Amino acid sequence: MLRQVANTWLIDELEPLVTSYPELISELCHRFVDVNRDSEVAYGFFRSGPHLAKIALTLQRLGMPYREPGLSLFEKLLELGLTDARDLLHDLDNRPKVGIESREKPRRRIG
Numbered sequence: 001m002l003r004q005v006a007n008t009w010l011i012d013e014l015e016p017l018v019t020s021y022p023e024l025i026s027e028l029c030h031r032f033v034d035v036n037r038d039s040e041v042a043y044g045f046f047r048s049g050p051h052l053a054k055i056a057l058t059l060q061r062l063g064m065p066y067r068e069p070g071l072s073l074f075e076k077l078l079e080l081g082l083t084d085a086r087d088l089l090h091d092l093d094n095r096p097k098v099g100i101e102s103r104e105k106p107r108r109r110i111g
Contacts, residue, residue, distance in 0.1 A: 011048035011055075018058045026069040029055055033076050049084035052077055057088065 059070025077085035
């Protein structure tokens, strides 16, 4: 079932369930990627890319023990060249850091 490109709807439906069933959703997403990564038809990845990337990020945000599977899933998506994963990584890297003060030295007044 996970190998059929027409069944990418499954991944789309898993995203809202990740916080309720993180272990199951993680396992299904990892298997989906592993089963389809060498497929000649990459359409399923591109169609499910936004959902897979969001699931991976949500798993990481849930903390331990789901952080590692979420990171592993995200890394797989980056290795496969999914635009959605790269875009999400770019957005996260360029987001302003909260709570980090500027290290710029205060200016002295002359005169």
